Structures are given as structure tokens and as C-alpha cells.
Amino acid sequence: MLKAAAAVLLFSAPLQASGPAVNANSLNGLSAADISAVEIAMPAPSAPAMLKLPGDVVTRLHLMPQAYKSALLSYAKNEKEFAEFTAMWNPILQKAGFLLGEISYKADLKMAFINYTSPKGLVLRQFIADELTYDALNPTEMHNLKQELTATLEKNGMPVAASFYLRSDIFRPTFVHYYVTAGDENRDHEKQLRIYKNGGGGDIDYAMLQDFGINIVRRDTTFRMVYIGYQIGNQYRLAADEATAAVKLAEYKKFLAENKKEFIGSRTIKFEKPLVSGANTYNYMVDIYFYQ
Numbered sequence: 291m292l293k294a295a296a297a298v299l300l301f302s303a304p305l306q307a308s309g310p311a312v313n314a315n316s317l318n319g320l321s322a323a324d325i326s327a328v329e330i331a332m333p334a335p336s337a338p339a340m341l342k343l344p345g346d347v348v349t350r351l352h353l354m355p356q357a358y359k360s361a362l363l364s365y366a367k368n369e370k371e372f373a374e375f376t377a378m379w380n381p382i383l384q385k386a387g388f389l390l391g392e393i394s395y396k397a398d399l400k401m402a403f404i405n406y407t408s409p410k411g412l413v414l415r416q417f418i419a420d421e422l423t424y425d426a427l428n429p430t431e432m433h434n435l436k437q438e439l440t441a442t443l444e445k446n447g448m449p450v451a452a453s454f455y456l457r458s459d460i461f462r463p464t465f466v467h468y469y470v471t472a473g474d475e476n477r478d479h480e481k482q483l484r485i486y487k488n489g490g491g492g493d494i495d496y497a498m499l500q501d502f503g504i505n506i507v508r509r510d511t512t513f514r515m516v517y518i519g520y521q522i523g524n525q526y527r528l529a530a531d532e533a534t535a536a537v538k539l540a541e542y543k544k545f546l547a548e549n550k551k552e553f554i555g556s557r558t559i560k561f562e563k564p565l566v567s568g569a570n571t572y573n574y575m576v577d578i579y580f581y582q
Contacts, residue, residue: 346453348454348457348466349457350371352371352402355375355402355416357468359477360408361405365402366402369395369397375402380404383406383451386414387408387412388407389407389408390405390406391404391405393405408473410472411472411473412472413471414468414469415468415469415470416468417467419464419465419467420461422516432463432464439483439516442483443467443469446481448470448481451469452467467483478521478582481520484521485510485514489525493512494512494514494515495579496509496515498554498557499555501555504517504519504522520552520581523580525542525578526575526576526577527539527542527575527576528572528575530573532558534574535558535576538576539558539578542578552581555579556576556578558576558577559577561575
């Protein structure tokens, strides 16, 4: 039976940009043996009550590939689904200006690959909106959000190559954008449309991020936003007093520099009531933002 982790692995969680090229034996640290050990059987398409949505609707997840390096990766349980996947996506890639490379189907892994190249170093990336705040049963609200993000991508020089509403047992009613952007060996350093959630569910310091020049697209909640840019990271450090907080901030900034990560900014927060953990009492928290 399908496990949620298997679905997330292939269709939701981003694969990392670093590592060897796509092949049957190595997928960024996932070996063929690792993947074969997981029972990946997509659910038979159900028939959820379809909303009247303006635009194309995808109900079969093998037609919604993962954008990985300079390739599209899809779960396809047989040759028929592989053929459907390539018939749909080869023209999309070509229309977006990409040159098709090796196209293959690994029957033992039930995975299909379309490799492509770009003389300009461009890549195709994916954005799924299901984490955002919207009424999934209101087609107008979902459509307006979809159009808003499409316009934002276009405005930022990241044209949408394909866009679909998505109905499946894995996601609530949502939509997905596939857009073009400049590639980088480190995917964290690509200009992407991203969702950022503050660590621990704390509020985002929107003012500080804006002052630093973060391109905030949507303030979805106090702790979650949509933005365009590099991957943002966040860490907390607890301290008994302001002096200790300053030392911990300096230590972490040094750590970031040593690991070639860019410091964005920080804020030091004094607790209304002391936080007691075992023998330690903390009165301050340092909230640190950086680029991964």
C-alpha cells in the first residue's frame, strides 16, 4: 500500500541539487537498493468531487513530475504511464526552450526520466501551493491565488512553462506551477519561488527581511511566507543575559562564514517570563536568519 512518505519523496519534497548526475544507481544519496526496498504503489485514481476550475486539471501523479537538476523525474508504474508522461512533457520542455536529452524508464525502480539541457543554463522548477492558506473548496479564491503567483513569476523573469490544478488523494485541492529559472549546482542558491516557515512556528520578522531586500511575495501567515530568492535558513539561540546572547550570535555568525553561508540578520528577544530548562534559566532568545 502507498505510504505517505513514498509519495512525498517523489512528488513533494525537493531533491537536492548537489551530487552525481541522474542515473539508475544513484539519486543524490538514494541508491537503487534504497528505493527498491520501499513499496511504492500509487493509489488508484479516485473520483473526488471535481470543482469547476478554469484550466487544466491533473488527477494522475505520474503526469506531475519532480523537477530535479536538469531533469524531470516521475513515478510511472508501467510503460503505458511512461509513454503518457513523455507525450505530455516533451512538448512542454521544447516549447520552453529546452533541448531534450536522454529519456529513459527504469522498470525496476518504476521511475521515468527526461533529461534536458539549456544553452543559457536554465532549468525547470516546481512550486506546489498546498501549504498556503486558501479555501480549497472555493475555485475563485484558488484561481485568483494561482493567477497572482503566475504574474509574480513573470514579473521576476521566471516564465511559467506549465500550470495545473491538482486533484488527488495525496494533496488537498491545489495547483502547481512549473517555471523557468537560472540553474545552479547548489539548488539552495537558485532564484526560486519558495515557501518559508519560521523555525519552531515563531513569527517571521517581516520588517527585518524586507530591510535586507528579501523579495516577499505573500505574507501567508505570521510564521509562513512566499518569497523569491535563495533558500532561507533560521536558527535560535537561548541565553541567560544580553551579553551571552551577543556572544552566541557572534559564534553563529562565525560558523556561517566558515561554512560559506550568508548572514541575513538577527533579533534578540527578551522573554516576558524566564524559560527554565533543568538547571538553566534563559531570559533571551537570539533569532538568526541566513541563506543556506
